[in-house]
Amino acid sequence: MIYDIIIIGGGPAGLSAAIYASRALKKTLIIEKSVFGGQITQASKVENYPGFEEVSGMDLGEKMADQAKKLGVENIYGEVTQIKKNEETFTVTVGQKEYLSKVVIYATGASPRKLHVDNETKLLGAGISYCATCDGAFFKEKTVCVIGGGNTAIDDALYLANLCKKVYVIHRRDSFRGEPVKVSLLKEKENVEFILNATVKSVDGENFVESITLLENMQERKIKVDGVFVAIGHVPNTQLLEDFVPLTPNGYIITNYDLETSVAGFYAAGDVREKKVRQLTTATNDGTIAAIMACEYLNTL
Numbered sequence: 001m002i003y004d005i006i007i008i009g010g011g012p013a014g015l016s017a018a019i020y021a022s023r024a025l026k027k028t029l030i031i032e033k034s035v036f037g038g039q040i041t042q043a044s045k046v047e048n049y050p051g052f053e054e055v056s057g058m059d060l061g062e063k064m065a066d067q068a069k070k071l072g073v074e075n076i077y078g079e080v081t082q083i084k085k086n087e088e089t090f091t092v093t094v095g096q097k098e099y100l101s102k103v104v105i106y107a108t109g110a111s112p113r114k115l116h117v118d119n120e121t122k123l124l125g126a127g128i129s130y131c132a133t134c135d136g137a138f139f140k141e142k143t144v145c146v147i148g149g150g151n152t153a154i155d156d157a158l159y160l161a162n163l164c165k166k167v168y169v170i171h172r173r174d175s176f177r178g179e180p181v182k183v184s185l186l187k188e189k190e191n192v193e194f195i196l197n198a199t200v201k202s203v204d205g206e207n208f209v210e211s212i213t214l215l216e217n218m219q220e221r222k223i224k225v226d227g228v229f230v231a232i233g234h235v236p237n238t239q240l241l242e243d244f245v246p247l248t249p250n251g252y253i254i255t256n257y258d259l260e261t262s263v264a265g266f267y268a269a270g271d272v273r274e275k276k277v278r279q280l281t282t283a284t285n286d287g288t289i290a291a292i293m294a295c296e297y298l299n300t301l
Helices: 012-023 038-042 057-070 132-139 151-161 180-187 280-298
Strands: 002-008 028-032 074-077 080-085 090-094 097-106 110-112 143-147 166-170 192-195 198-204 211-216 219-224 227-230 234-236 266-268
Touching (some): 002 012, 002 090, 002 280, 012 028, 012 097, 028 097, 132 151, 180 192, 198 219
Parallel strands (some): 002 028
Antiparallel strands (some): 090 097
């Protein structure tokens, strides 16, 4: 059997692509290694997706997956271990099985870089977040901290400073990698406090974040906070593609405006590709564009 389109990754980008591909009557297979819905399923609440004033990330992910399934999209669980381009098809290997398709849409996302400290996994979604614009609204008039020193951390702190009572910015060095003009703007905020030359030892709390323990100048320091926003970068899930398509120095897939890569018939969508904004809505946007462009490509074969 040869599929028209194989989509690798079952997050919002991949599921959106699957919905559009199936509606265009293309035989579509979507492969996901863990949870259909992707990282959004870890969010306890989603309030920034049009049409839903409030919905859990798990419910939203399930609705997307169910919609794709009802349209006839086939899906399997498994980890893709190899992708090969043949003359007219792609071969996608999952375990001991090989699947053939005329087009591949790669939508595996990017994983937030973790702190690797005590309670980080346990308190994810209960005060720990990797996305200030996604979850900041839940911390209005509360005390939070942002961990990191690049542009993302500075942008997150600026955003949170307009919502929260107090924002601590914690950075392991004595200077920031973020743009100086942004750092200057942040220093003007009266409710922002900088803690430099400090690393995180643990995030503390039983059911929700209650405090954070730092190592500052070789001394432990505990700060009471309601939320911890980790902004130390993302790792794109592109390990399979290092010798397949061009990547940025940080490992993101390079695409054109139509989400085409340098390999004909191979598209990238969502957080896995090089772009500035990575949000739920931009992921679904990417999936839509990739599917439509892929269908146009298929119609030329």
